[in-house]
Amino acid sequence: MPVDRLLPSDEAYDLLALVRDIAAEQLAPRAAADEAAERFPRDAFRLLGQAGLLALPYPEEYGGGAQPYEVYLQMLEEIAAAWMSIGVGVSVHALATYAIASYGSEDQRAQLLPAVLGGEQLGAYCLSEAQAGSDVASMTTKAVRDGDAYVINGVKAWISHGGHADFYLLFARTAADRSKGISAFHVPAGTAGMSFGAPERKMGLTASTTTQVVFEDARVPVAYRLGDEGDGMRVALSALDSGRLGIAACATGLAQAALDVAVLYATQREQFGQRIGDFQGLQFLLADMAAATEAARATYLYAARLRDAGRRFSRQASIAKLVCTDAAMRVTTDAVQVLGGYGYTREFPVERYLREAKVTQIFEGTNQIQRMVIGRDLLRSVSG
Amino acid sequence: MNIVVCVKHVPDATANRTFRASDNTVDRAGVDGLLSELDEYAVEEALKIAEAGDGEVTVLTMGPEPATDAIRKSLQMGAHKGVHVSDDAIHGSDAIATSLVLAAALKRLEYDLVLCGMASTDGVMGLVPAMLAERLGIPALTYAVEVSIDGDRVTVRRDSDTAVETVVAPLPAVVSVTDQINEPRYPSFKGIMAAKKKPVETWTLADLDVDASQVGLDAAGTAVTSYQARPPRSSGTVISDEGDGGVQLVDFLAAQKFV
Numbered sequence: 001m002p003v004d005r006l007l008p009s010d011e012a013y014d015l016l017a018l019v020r021d022i023a024a025e026q027l028a029p030r031a032a033a034d035e036a037a038e039r040f041p042r043d044a045f046r047l048l049g050q051a052g053l054l055a056l057p058y059p060e061e062y063g064g065g066a067q068p069y070e071v072y073l074q075m076l077e078e079i080a081a082a083w084m085s086i087g088v089g090v091s092v093h094a095l096a097t098y099a100i101a102s103y104g105s106e107d108q109r110a111q112l113l114p115a116v117l118g119g120e121q122l123g124a125y126c127l128s129e130a131q132a133g134s135d136v137a138s139m140t141t142k143a144v145r146d147g148d149a150y151v152i153n154g155v156k157a158w159i160s161h162g163g164h165a166d167f168y169l170l171f172a173r174t175a176a177d178r179s180k181g182i183s184a185f186h187v188p189a190g191t192a193g194m195s196f197g198a199p200e201r202k203m204g205l206t207a208s209t210t211t212q213v214v215f216e217d218a219r220v221p222v223a224y225r226l227g228d229e230g231d232g233m234r235v236a237l238s239a240l241d242s243g244r245l246g247i248a249a250c251a252t253g254l255a256q257a258a259l260d261v262a263v264l265y266a267t268q269r270e271q272f273g274q275r276i277g278d279f280q281g282l283q284f285l286l287a288d289m290a291a292a293t294e295a296a297r298a299t300y301l302y303a304a305r306l307r308d309a310g311r312r313f314s315r316q317a318s319i320a321k322l323v324c325t326d327a328a329m330r331v332t333t334d335a336v337q338v339l340g341g342y343g344y345t346r347e348f349p350v351e352r353y354l355r356e357a358k359v360t361q362i363f364e365g366t367n368q369i370q371r372m373v374i375g376r377d378l379l380r381s382v383s384g
Numbered sequence: 385m386n387i388v389v390c391v392k393h394v395p396d397a398t399a400n401r402t403f404r405a406s407d408n409t410v411d412r413a414g415v416d417g418l419l420s421e422l423d424e425y426a427v428e429e430a431l432k433i434a435e436a437g438d439g440e441v442t443v444l445t446m447g448p449e450p451a452t453d454a455i456r457k458s459l460q461m462g463a464h465k466g467v468h469v470s471d472d473a474i475h476g477s478d479a480i481a482t483s484l485v486l487a488a489a490l491k492r493l494e495y496d497l498v499l500c501g502m503a504s505t506d507g508v509m510g511l512v513p514a515m516l517a518e519r520l521g522i523p524a525l526t527y528a529v530e531v532s533i534d535g536d537r538v539t540v541r542r543d544s545d546t547a548v549e550t551v552v553a554p555l556p557a558v559v560s561v562t563d564q565i566n567e568p569r570y571p572s573f574k575g576i577m578a579a580k581k582k583p584v585e586t587w588t589l590a591d592l593d594v595d596a597s598q599v600g601l602d603a604a605g606t607a608v609t610s611y612q613a614r615p616p617r618s619s620g621t622v623i624s625d626e627g628d629g630g631v632q633l634v635d636f637l638a639a640q641k642f643v
Binding site: 010011014015018021022047050051052053055056065067 | 456460570571572573574576577580
């Protein structure tokens with residue numbers, strides 16, 4: 001059953017209907033096979049781009065859809081429900097896109113955004129390093145100015161779409177200052193001196209390739225720097241809140257997918273002469289899963305509506321990321337429980353959902369970092 | 385070139401479809417409706433022909449108020465305008481009455497080519513295209529798997545179990561297309577937004593000078609006299625191989641007359 005959504009306009013209803021069609025016909029049927037084969041579905045992003053789905057929250061002048069985040073995130077939720085790797089991929093692509101849309105010069109936007117929004121150019125986001133995860137300001141990758149270019153050296157880690165992306169949104173150190181010494185760059189694929197590590201062997205999201213990105217004397221023209229020298233941390237932080245909402249929406253979609261499988265199974269599986277769904281013990285399990293999923297959706301949508309209204313939404317974004325990803329973990333775990341032994345096999349999708357849920361508590365700011373953000377914001381609201 | 389695509393709004397074929405107990409007509413209220421999947425191929429083919437030359441695509445449908453959804457979906461895919469024939473008297477019309485109304489509407493439109501799906505996914509009769517051509521006095525080319533336009537001639541390929549036929553006719557003509565002809569496009573977000581501004585006209589039987597007594601359930605030459613729910617799917621036969629699995633399989637297939 002499709003999720004009953006409250007949307008702000010007629011076109012948003014038509015849009016979500018389109019997304020559901022694409023998700024059901026083009027994404028869901030191949031998700032399990034591509035995940036098992038660890039096959040990166042580059043063509044799926046092209047399809048989403050052609051349908052205009054990668055462009056939804058951006059201004060019309062660059063080919064965007066000028067849709068509120070409330071609508072964009074629900075689109076993302078539907079996609080993630082059909083195939084989590086694609087949902088996460090869209091969210092990663094959005095991080096890279098956001099940096100260009102927000103900090104690119106007029107020329108950079110006009111030159112780069114149409115292909116990025118149309119899905120012809122897939123983005124990757126190179127922020128983390130092996131020793132700079134949650135503590136991102138400790139990064140050591142260097143960009144040294146040499147004439148009209150920067151010479152980049154260093155290794156970026158945990159890069160989604162590594163080796164498959166058409167451009168890399170790179171953060172590198174241009175000065176020693178911990179946070180003000182970082183700059184942002186648009187690095188096209190194929191730049192000499194850029195190479196990729198072997199794909200990480202991950203627990204889930206196996207169709208979404210994750211690699212190290214290695215820079216060895218890679219030359220990036222000064223014209224490809226986004227914002228001023230030293231603006232990098234600002235660029236990274238500005239995309240953070242929106243990125244957290246993207247992952248919150250994906251996690252909610254994943255929880256919804258697990259719930260849907262569990263409910264269907266509970267109506268079909270019979271034990272002791274009746275459907276297992278008719279046992280109250282199992283109904284309570286399903287009810288708690290539904291409550292967690294719908295509470296997650298309400299939480300990210302509240303943050304999105306604050307964002308759409310131009311209000312501050314940092315704390316709510318962190319709360320949404322925390323609540324939605326924890327919900328996804330719990331709901332996918334319980335879905336395996338509902339399916340019993342079958343749920344533990346790879347014949348059913350719920351064990352994959354469980355594996356996919358785990359990383360949502362880790363990336364885009366661990367849930368411990370989210371608690372720090374929330375806690376600090378609470379104290380600041382009292383002590384200023 | 386003016387292309388008119390006749391489309392139908394049908395109950396979702398993947399849902400539990402049923403009839404209205406009051407008059408044994410298709411229940412359109414209890415199930416979500418959508419553009420008949422088989423008509424998407426006709427819309428796609430029209431768009432391809434229009435895009436290859438200088439064409440305009442009009443979508444024509446007949447049905448109650450929600451049928452406008454089928455027009456909107458077609459407009460979102462890229463059709464240029466829509467015509468919706470809607471009249472309470474149409475309720476319960478059979479294929480003969482449907483072709484009468486559609487022909488009357490087409491006589492008020494400019495067309496060089498009329499495209500239809502091979503059948504609707506609810507009635508599945510596939511008769512309307514030929515009836516429509518007869519009423520309009522133009523050729524009918526049915527079950528096309530390939531359509532090409534050359535000046536004022538249309539050429540189609542039809543595939544059957546025993547032969548591949550090439551059929552040529554002068555335009556204007558009615559062509560029905562199968563689900564093998566193309567891969568219908570998805571609308572895009574831009575298409576959704578653009579469709580809001582495209583013109584849709586609504587016509588009644590009076591607008592078309594069609595006598596209401598010739599259409600509807602009372603005028604229908606066919607009637608649904610009774611119906612029953614599809615029996616629940618029974619569990620299949622499980623064969624365990626204890627040395628004779630192959631024989632059992634062949635026996636099963638032979639009993640079903642598969643071999």
